[in-house]
Structures are given as C-alpha cells and as structure tokens.
Amino acid sequence: MAVEAPFMNLEEALQATDALMLDVVASEVSVLQDASRYIISAGGKRIRPHILFLAYLSAGGDNLEDAVPLAAAVELVHTATLVHDDINDHGRIRRGRRTINEEWGRTFALLTGDYLFTKVYSLMAPYGELNVIFSEAAVALVEGETLQAAAVKDNSLTRETYQKIVAKKTASLFRLSAVLGARFAEARKEHVEALGEYGFYLGLIFQIVDDLLDLVGDPRLMGKETGLDIAQGKGVAGVFAHLAGNGSGSAPKVAVAEAQAVAKDDDPFLPIKRRLIAGGAVEEGRQMARLLAGQANAALDRLPPHPAVDELRDLVTFVLERDS
Incomplete structure (x- = not known):
C-alpha cells in the first residue's frame, strides 16, 4: 500500500530533496558547483531520505516538505563519502559515470567531498538539538572509514x-x-528507539x-566497478581473505598477483572470486544478512500499524534482494 501524505507525497518529497541538494551546492567557484551537481544528478537509490521520510510519517508527521532539508543533509553526507571513497579506492566509475577524481582529478575531488560536507551545516542550522545526533553519526562514519583503512x-x-x-x-x-x-x-521515545534499531540493522x-x-x-547493473574489495583486502573479501590465498602471503598481494597473471580475462579477479565463493564467503554473508x-x-x-511501517518493511526486502 503506497503511503499518502498531505501537502506532498513521498515521490514528490524525494524529488524535492534532489532539487534542494542541487540548489544548496551553488557556488561562485564553478568547479565546486559543477562537480557537486555532477554526482548529485547522477542519481542513486536515495534510500536514506526514503527511510527518513517513512520514519517521519510512521511517527505521525504530516508534512513531508518540512522534512526535506533533513533528508537532503543526510544524503549530502552520504554523497560526500562516495566522493572520498572513490579517491581512496581509485574508483573510476560511480553511478554509471566517470568518478569526480577521474573527471576533475584527485585534488578537486577531495575539495568537492569537503564542500559537500560543509553544505550540510547550512541545511541543519535550523534544527537545534538534532544537530547533536547528526554529528555523532558523522563521527562514527569517519571512525568506521578509518578503522577500515587501518585494517587494510x-x-x-x-x-x-x-x-x-x-x-x-x-x-x-x-x-x-x-x-x-x-524525532522531527x-x-x-519507544518509537524512536525501535526505528533507530531498524535503521541500524538495515x-x-x-x-x-x-x-x-x-x-x-x-x-553494468551496479554502475560501478567490482573487485575493488578483493584488490584492497576489505569488505567480505577481506574477512574471508584466507580462502583466496595459498598460505604464502597476504590476500591483497595474492589477489593482485593473480589478477596480473590473468589480465587478459574480462574480469581479472575471477580466480579469486571463485575461491571465495567456493569457500563459503558469499553464502555466509547472505545468511548473516x-x-x-x-x-x-x-x-x-x-x-503501531501504519502504511509507512509496511513500506519500511518492504525496504528490508529490497535491500536484501537487490542486485545493484
């Protein structure tokens, strides 16, 4: 059952979120504006704004338009992390397009990611104490990226x-x-806690x-390269790295060596992928999910029963079964 809300429906709220993001990154420094709008206009799943709007409706919110700046702020943080991830991973394709670091270079990509982060401040300025939980999540995000870089x-x-x-x-x-x-x-409190747990698990x-x-x-479906986790020893591939190796060295080194050995293949990481799959990495990951x-x-x-709660439940199925 589709969620209906007064003033603005869910699809209109998501469109308004995109429009606000494109507007808020306007700058007299053309490269910042152009690069920011380049990645925003490339689209994406917009799952985080979707969750925010549905949570708002499920808790009795009745005007999605009021929540649009919050949704835009969350999505801008996510977008900024993608820009920085592509720098760290040397990614070349994102959302079916060349990444910002491929299109503008590493320096401008780094500055664009920073710029997107700073624009969040202006969006969140009117929201008082909600800034506290926002900043806590942003800190956790950076800590997670740092833990990953250290482990790699x-x-x-x-x-x-x-x-x-x-x-x-x-x-x-x-x-x-x-x-x-x-919260908006x-x-x-019980409603907020339940939704917080839901969001965490999702x-x-x-x-x-x-x-x-x-x-x-x-x-082709994902709009980005695959195999980057194998090359860098992170993600599920990193956890199960021992399945890809031969006992003679670290998994990333093994992966790169084998990739070079079969470089004529369309997918240079195919041998390592096959070992990881045969070793149970994919099935264990799916069971965990x-x-x-x-x-x-x-x-x-x-x-309490609500059409928005039903859609939040549908999101679980979508995320679990997605292929892109």
Missing part, C-alpha cells in the same frame, strides 16, 4: 573488525535517517549485500 594497511581485517567497521561507516547513517525522521515528528544488511555484490554483482533482516523486521513489530 595492516592486512588485519577480522570478522569482529569488519562488523565494527560496517556498524560505524554505514549503519550509523541509516540509523540517523530513521531517528531524525522520528516528535515521536515517543544499514548492516545494506553494506553486507554491497560487499557481496562486489564479488558476484554485475558492474537474512538474520539481520529478521532483526530489522522485529524492530518494526514494536510500532
């Missing part, structure tokens, strides 16, 4: 570290989206599935 550098990614990384770098922003929507609607699922798609996904889906839905069970 030391070739020390374990299941425990992976779970901590995913909780901080991805789940924190999903949780923030749900909590902001609920002045929901009861974020974990999203990242696990994203990492699995790096192994088995179709780059299914378990977390149950926990996300259990959190929603604590909420």
